[in-house]
Amino acid sequence: MAPDAPVDVFVHARALFDGFSRREGDGLLVRDGRVVDVGTRGNLAAAGATVVDFGDAVIVPGFVDAHTHVTIRPGEGDQHGQIVKPAVWQTIRGVENLRRMLASGVTTAKIMTEEHDIDFEFRDAIARGETAGPRLRVAGPGLSPPGGHGSAAGGVAGVGPLREAVRARAERGADHIKIFTTGGVSSVNSSLAESNYSGEEIAAIVRSAAEYGLKVSSHAHGGPGVDLAVANGIHSIEHGALLDEGNIAAMATAGTWLTFTQTILFHPSGIEQGDAQVPAIMAKVREARAYVEGNVGRVRASGIPMALGTDSMHGLFGYELQWLVEHGWSPLEALVAGTRHGGELIGDPDIGVLRPGAHADFVVLRRDPFADITAVFDVEAVYRAGRRAVSGDGAVSAVAAAGR
Incomplete structure (x- = not known):
């Protein structure tokens, strides 16, 4: 694979909130800083995709x-x-x-x-x-x-x-x-x-x-x-x-x-x-x-x-x-x-949602915010433009993104 070729990443957890509703068992297929699709691992984690599994966590839009x-x-x-x-x-x-x-x-x-x-x-x-x-x-x-x-x-x-x-x-x-x-x-x-x-x-x-x-x-x-x-x-x-x-x-x-x-x-x-x-x-x-x-x-x-x-x-x-x-x-x-x-x-329909074409900006929460809203303080990871910008220990990294 050429160094600049698109790399697919499938990010998965117990549940996902896409900005509209809660989706059990779904994850995100991400490429070039955008969401390609939302669905199950079996449907979206195509051959060659890197799989990141957050187990019992819940994914929400940034x-x-x-x-x-x-x-x-x-x-x-x-x-x-x-x-x-x-x-x-x-x-x-x-x-x-x-x-x-x-x-x-x-x-x-x-x-x-x-x-x-x-x-x-x-x-x-x-x-x-x-x-x-x-x-x-x-x-x-x-x-x-x-x-x-x-x-x-x-x-x-x-x-x-x-x-x-x-x-x-x-x-x-x-x-x-x-x-x-x-x-x-x-x-x-x-x-x-x-x-x-x-x-x-x-x-x-x-x-x-x-x-x-x-x-x-x-x-x-x-x-x-x-x-x-x-x-x-x-x-x-x-x-x-x-x-x-x-x-x-x-x-x-x-x-x-x-x-x-x-x-x-x-x-x-x-x-x-x-x-x-x-x-x-x-x-x-x-x-x-x-x-x-x-x-x-x-x-x-x-x-x-x-x-x-x-x-x-x-x-x-x-x-x-x-x-x-x-x-x-x-x-x-x-x-x-x-x-x-x-x-x-x-005025940006690609922000605050997780659907095809949206910015791959999302937060992985260790607990379920639908059961207890204070789970929003319990951050495992933050992704911006499809790249991990915050890790579980709180370390923060700069992320370049084409455009704004």
């Missing part, structure tokens, strides 16, 4: 962290201060953060704000196999008005400047555009409901992004900040901690996505740890937690399409899945949200 950052660590506090630190400081941290993400089973991540072109550079370095991490979909700096949540490195307001800002990000190679239409939990002087931008400004951002084939995601928690975003064509609402009945109805009618980010809010190593000494922030944490806990049934019943993000809680994607199950979702629904829905949100 997790899609649909809202995170490369450089921020919420548990260290002052997230706005972190994002304006020197590029070298941020880059060093980014290497470890991305390693943690991949080790936890995240094979694709949607990056929602970075400075210094760090997300662009990491995206391309990962694709070349120069450093380890998930596939990245990047936006560059988020758009927020001067003084608004997310504007630590400088704000942008007004139709003309906003259109120019979108153009600059698109020409740099952004995969999507991120804006802030409300304040945030982790900032002191910002509202979680009032809109940072007018409807005219949001519409200009959405139209400008569409000219480059890009969709727009909006950091928004509730109130007019959500309603104006939805009314003017935003693709997804990020966080949504204070969604009221009107917000939810508007999103359901428009088909607007919701990206839940509960780890940063509820996990003790999130905002609670990093900003414990800031009374104004902790008051927002308590407010948001109480509202989410009381409102989660309404969100679930609405049928709004939903994906999941850790918002920089690197290595804790499993907590997002666990939180959903503890709040009424079935393990199947949680796994769909963390895999296939993430791919649908970012």
